[in-house]
Amino acid sequence: MNKYLAVLTYDGTDFKGSQKQTNSRTVQGSLENALMSIHKEFIPTEFASRTDSGVHATNQVASFKSIKELSSDLWISSLNHYMPRDAKILKCIKPLVIVSNLKGTGEKPAIAKRVIQAITPPSEDTLSFKNEASSTP
16 A cells, blocks of 8 residues: 655635534545545545635645555546545655654655655646636636
């Protein structure tokens, strides 16, 4: 089983926060629903942070485990196909294994470099997704 890191952006206006809640529309619930559509079974997610109801986010990080081995581009397009219009997956990578015992060596673990590459500021076109979605007839 592989662990994946997903970077999300969303307009929080219609979400009741990012953390999953019973009978409420949340970002975590939307991501887990998208994963369920792909896997045909429940796939839990873990978010690195939370937002309150109505709060927007860019570069929010979540992780999940999957037996599927898809390319980054295929994960992004597949997840975004099932995500609501006001939330998008910007990146999805399979992080490298953390190397331990580097303390005091002056070396940085390989995963730090991979995560830094994954969490880059989005372009302006990724931030305008809600306007595009709402202007579509």
